[in-house]
Amino acid sequence: MVHTETVRMSDRSTITVSFTEWPIRALQSLDFTFEPAGGVEGRTGLVTTVSPSGDRAGLKGIVLQRRGDSIVLPRHPRARQVWGLDVVSLPEEGTWRFEFVVEGPGGTSTGVLPIQAIAPPGPPLALSWTIALVPWAPVALLLAYGWRRARTIRRAAGPAWSG
Incomplete structure (x- = not known):
């Protein structure tokens, strides 16, 4: 992973979000991994992506399961110890919001990560x-x-x- 961000959750724990490309460009395929402090065993992770225009469906690419507007985070195909999304892209440039909900034995915690997506690579x-x-x-x-x-x-x- 090229870049990592740490998100402070509501219960004072953290979730580490990693990206395969940085800076993130709109319409560029990349992988995301999500690793909560303490690991993913016995927990469920949800992420809602909010586009700069306010669309809550957000990401384009391979999304296995949804719960409402949220994506149920699956295990990453190449790093089974973390959650991840493989080969997805942010379809528009601007500030995206990743809203996390982690449900586990200790309760539910939430967090938000703003991400800036710059112009798509290449010509129009x-x-x-x-x-x-x-x-x-x-x-x-x-x-x-x-x-x-x-x-x-x-x-x-x-x-x-x-x-």
Whole structure:
């Protein structure tokens, strides 16, 4: 993990949030891990992501289970001792809020982590798609020309019986 943030929870415990990329860019795939003080055994973790525009559905990517607007935190696929989200992205730039709820034998604790997502990597999407599709323009023209030519030949031949 490249960057780590520590979140103070309501019961004075902490949860450590780690990211595979830093700074976080909008629309960039990354992994998150969440490790509460004392480990994840016997606990359930929920995270609600609130986008800069106020949308509580938030993250894009692989989310296994939801409870209302919250994501039930599963074990991370490559680090089974922590909770984690694998291959997700923040779809818009701005300040995101990660709202945590950790339920365990000692009760329920909550915490909030604001995260700044900067502009997406690379050129704007419209420009990227235009550049990617330019090489296919001659192919589309050749297909249109071939279809038109074959149609003209078929009409000129007229109906015939071959047998």
